[in-house]
Amino acid sequence: MEERAHSAEHTHLQTHHHHSHTASSHHERGHHLLQVSSLSIGFRMYDPDAPYFAAEQRVSNVIEDLSISVHVGEIVAVVGASGSGKTLLADCIMGLYEPNALVTGEVWFDGQNMGADSLATVRGRAGGIALVPQSVSHLDPLMRVGKQVEGFSRRGEGSARAARRVKLFERYGLDESVGRMYPFELSGGMARRVLLCCALAGDPKLIIADEPTPGLDLDLAVKALEDFRAFADEGGGVMLITHDIELALRVADRVAVFRDGTIVEETSVESFASPDLLKHPFSKALWHALPEHDFSWAGAVEGSMQQGFGACVSAGGEKPSSVSGKEEA
Amino acid sequence: MGKFVVKHIVRLTLLLLAVSAIAFGLIAASPVDPVQANVGQAAWVSMSEAKRAQLAEYWGVNTPIWERYVNWLGAVLHGDLGTSLRYNAPVADVIAWRAGNTLALMAVAWVVSGVLGFALGVVAGVKRGGVVDKVVKAYCFVLASTPAFWLGLLFLMVFAVGLGWFPIGFSVPIGKAAADVTFAEVAHHMVLPAITLSVVGVAQIALHTREKTIDVMESDYMRFARARGLTTWQAVRRHGLRNLALPAITLQFASISEIFGGSVLVEQVFSYPGLGQAAVTAALGGDAALLCAIAVFSAALVFGGNLIANILYGVIDPRIRKGEVSR
Known part of the structure; x- marks a missing residue:
């Protein structure tokens, strides 16, 4: 689609356009599925550099002036180094921040401007936002998996939830017996599908997947994310949070490059075909660092980038085979 | 399952043996003289040396501690917990009540x-x-x-x-x-x-x-x-x-x-x-x-x-x- 036509579709003040689109992204009912504008999250803390008793409180921003959008029908990958605050971003979009967090900026979901209270009413609900977490540690170790996938039933909807759980298990190739297992009995592959089923049990419109394929090598991870592709194709939106740029380029429609608490560039995957299509110097450096390119840190690349991305870029080929072996189980 | 039961019975037995031996040793080492304590202060003072020696003999004060312990243990294994000096009643009755x-x-x-x-x-x-x-x-x-x-x-x-x-x-x-x-x-x-x-x-x-x-x-x-x-x-x-x-x-x-x-x-x-x-x-x-x-x-x-x-x-x-x- 052409850039100009897109702008014309916007009816809200969200005429953003610090990002570029791909064919699959469209503005249903004239707005983004999710739009985050100028989001900052800070914590009040004592100045760590000041002498002990003279330390004054100041606000330290973990996320600063961050903007990102997710359209219906697309997977947007948020790519950044581990430990750089990506999970905090996920929490914030779900309205799950700590009471002492200082949050400014706007979150729009499905055309509505959301605060912490209104986000609480859409997370986990039909047509709302669902989280797909990283690991099986997000399941209650003492509760049977089936019951957890069904989730918390309010009065009178227990049987409907059970029926939905059976359907989801069928669709994702999970045997009925898996429902009676405890989380510690799940294999890696089962756990991933169970976590996805947990999210889908709420019939969400937007999925936020926080490193959903830990320990998988690239090909298996891409395969595992086919389910997200299907979800997006059926009219949902996916925000895929990952540290793996290669994975992001293989499965996502658009890539948002996360660095130092903000999105430095939000662009279509196609832009990564050539460094000339990328605007920000960090994105360009990232492009050069990819194994199939010249593998060099072109231009002035600061040390922090190397620390952050050096490991993950090379991760694809070096994963021990035992991890992928477990996956087949 | 059987192994579990046996293991715990052995443990309990060892524990009880140790506890009883330590309690026995502690009370023997304590400065409280059981004879004096049970006869009563006034009677003890007015008592002749010979009488005291006789009482000590009767209560077995001079029996070595290990022999006393073995005697006690033997009696307990036969179901006899002994007689309480202070309550002048069988220990089993005192404890049960x-x-x-x-x-x-x-x-x-x-x-x-x-x-x-x-x-x-x-x-x-x-x-x-x-x-x-x-x-x-x-x-x-x-x-x-x-x-x-x-x-x-x-x-x-x-x-x-x-x-x-x-x-x-x-x-x-x-x-x-x-x-x-x-x-x-x-x-x-x-x-x-x-x-x-x-x-x-x-x-x-x-x-x-x-x-x-x-x-x-x-x-x-x-x-x-x-x-x-x-x-x-x-x-x-x-x-x-x-x-x-x-x-x-x-x-x-x-x-x-x-x-x-x-x-x-x-x-x-x-x-x-x-x-x-x-x-x-x-x-x-x-x-x-x-x-x-x-x-x-x-x-x-x-x-x-x-x-x-x-x-x-x-x-x-x-x-x-x-x-x-x-x-």
Whole structure:
């Protein structure tokens, strides 16, 4: 689609356009599925550099002036180094921040401007936002998996939830017996599908997947994310949070490059075909660092980038085979 | 299963042997002279040297300690716990009567402190940093550092002497025939000692539960539960309590030893005729047979509590239960 036509579709003040689109992204009912504008999250803390008793409180921003959008029908990958605050971003979009967090900026979901209270009413609900977490540690170790996938039933909807759980298990190739297992009995592959089923049990419109394929090598991870592709194709939106740029380029429609608490560039995957299509110097450096390119840190690349991305870029080929072996189980 | 039973029986036997030997050794080493203590101060002073020597011979003062222990052990294995010097009755009878009082007292204190401590700990942990948390923490720190006997004295002064709501001691009304005592009267006499014991026990349980609750609240599965639309309290009800139950059970059964220790002091303060009071009497009177029997009894009680905790842990936690099966 052409850039100009897109702008014309916007009816809200969200005429953003610090990002570029791909064919699959469209503005249903004239707005983004999710739009985050100028989001900052800070914590009040004592100045760590000041002498002990003279330390004054100041606000330290973990996320600063961050903007990102997710359209219906697309997977947007948020790519950044581990430990750089990506999970905090996920929490914030779900309205799950700590009471002492200082949050400014706007979150729009499905055309509505959301605060912490209104986000609480859409997370986990039909047509709302669902989280797909990283690991099986997000399941209650003492509760049977089936019951957890069904989730918390309010009065009178227990049987409907059970029926939905059976359907989801069928669709994702999970045997009925898996429902009676405890989380510690799940294999890696089962756990991933169970976590996805947990999210889908709420019939969400937007999925936020926080490193959903830990320990998988690239090909298996891409395969595992086919389910997200299907979800997006059926009219949902996916925000895929990952540290793996290669994975992001293989499965996502658009890539948002996360660095130092903000999105430095939000662009279509196609832009990564050539460094000339990328605007920000960090994105360009990232492009050069990819194994199939010249593998060099072109231009002035600061040390922090190397620390952050050096490991993950090379991760694809070096994963021990035992991890992928477990996956087949 | 058979292996499990045998292993624990062997352990219990060794434990009881060790406890009885140590109790025996301690009482032999104590400066209290059992002969003097039992004859009475006045009689002892007016007694001739020859008479004293004769008494010492009669009581077996000069028999070596190991021989006394072996004699005692042999008799116990034949079911004879010996005769209490201080109560002038078979040890088995003394313990049987007093154990009833003590166990009733302990059971009430154990349940009250467990339930109350757990509830306070969970609320404080969930509302960490809030007003409720601060109040609970202050309460726990004050009480955890309060000696049980002092609190008992305070309760006696305020509620028994000052307000007159409760009797000042004993387990039944003074001067009433045992057959005429009603359940209400027994309960009435138990209130103050039980409250003293519970109030002190609550502090430990609440503080431990609070720590555990904070861990659970910060866990991935609680975060995910809230991400799926549960409110904090719904998540606590559905996932939190389940995961808190395991450590709470261990703690609760391990606290039997603390409650028993507390009951010794509390019974003394309230002149409550239980095992704790008998233990104090036995120790002060050089009553080896009674003291050893009480030591063994309480060791078995605490062992039993820990064993139950172990077994319940395996029954409740699927990771242990299923792990055992597949092994």
